[in-house]
Amino acid sequence: MGIMDLFKKKSSGNVAKDRLKLVLVSDRANCSSEMMEMMKRDIIEVISRYMDIDAEALDVKITETESDSNNGMVPALVANIPIRDMKHRPDPR
Structure with missing residues (x-):
């Protein structure tokens, strides 16, 4: 995969296929949309x-990843969280 492949627009068929994979993985992990x-x-x-x-730009999804222990695919929670800035003092609860 070249650098220019990152900028190519996915076909609607590929987008639909990716969405279906996410739905199937979520089902296997017993994770409803409400739970997500x-x-x-x-x-x-x-x-x-x-x-x-x-x-607003936070993206959390369940995907599959290779398991180290049983040589199979297992569900994995993946989060893409855009950070604007670090806080110098954590907010108290």
């Missing part, structure tokens, strides 16, 4: 104590 939203809120709450983040 609750986790996102909790992640935002905790991380916001230590840094200023762009909560």
Whole structure:
């Protein structure tokens, strides 16, 4: 994959395929959309104590990753959290 591949627009078929994979992985992990939203809120709450983040751009999803212990694929929680700035003093609870 070259650097220019990062800027190519995905076809609608590939986007749909990626979404279907996410749905299937979420189902295997027994994680409903309500549970994902609750986790996102909790992640935002905790991380916001230590840094200023762009909560609107936060992306949390369940994907699959290779397991070290059983040589198979396992669900993994992946979060992309844009950081605006670090806080010098954490906010108290």
